[in-house]
Amino acid sequence: MISDKIREALNGQINMEFNASYIYLGMSTWCERHAFKGSALWLRMQSSEEQAHGMKLHHFLLARDCDVELNQIGKPPACYESLLDVFEKAYEHEQRVSESIDAIYKLAFDEKAFAALVELQWFLTEQVSEEQVCREIVKQLRMVKDDPSAVLDLDRELSTRATAA
Ligand SMILES: [Fe+2]
Numbered sequence: 001m002i003s004d005k006i007r008e009a010l011n012g013q014i015n016m017e018f019n020a021s022y023i024y025l026g027m028s029t030w031c032e033r034h035a036f037k038g039s040a041l042w043l044r045m046q047s048s049e050e051q052a053h054g055m056k057l058h059h060f061l062l063a064r065d066c067d068v069e070l071n072q073i074g075k076p077p078a079c080y081e082s083l084l085d086v087f088e089k090a091y092e093h094e095q096r097v098s099e100s101i102d103a104i105y106k107l108a109f110d111e112k113a114f115a116a117l118v119e120l121q122w123f124l125t126e127q128v129s130e131e132q133v134c135r136e137i138v139k140q141l142r143m144v145k146d147d148p149s150a151v152l153d154l155d156r157e158l159s160t161r162a163t164a165a
């Protein structure tokens with residue numbers, strides 16, 4: 001059985017994933033409004049992925065005979081300074097998610113909650129790639145700085161990455 005402490009932590013993580021989904025949708029909206037169609041598509045797909053992450057934990061808690069409390073999701077930011085700003089914020093957010101997963105993993109580890117550990121392992125691996133992908137986009141955007149044609153090239157590349165995924 002899962003302890004109340006772990007159930008609460010996983011429940012909080014569900015909220016964080018749905019929150020991330022909403023943040024990405026807000027970023028996608030900003031990109032669409034600023035004609036960054038490739039980034040908008042990429043971020044929309046990212047938003048769906050975060051929703052799937054939330055559902056994965058939702059399913060897990062139910063499978064372990066636990067209650068799930070669906071909490072309020074905050075209003076996501078609507079304004080960004082630039083495409084670089086969008087991806088810097090996305091990267092920062094992914095780092096916060098990683099920290100949260102790490103903390104829950106430690107909790108499950110200390111309590112020897114083996115089933116939860118296995119479930120969380122998937123999230124640990126996922127966060128490694130989420131951080132890497134965002135970090136690389138940030139690096140590329142920093143490289144091209146304010147060169148509009150290079151930024152648009154990168155934006156186009158993001159649309160192909162999104163459709164290839
Ligand atoms: Fe996630």
Ligand SMILES: [Fe+2]
Nearest residue numbers: 020050094130
């Ligand atoms: Fe993520």
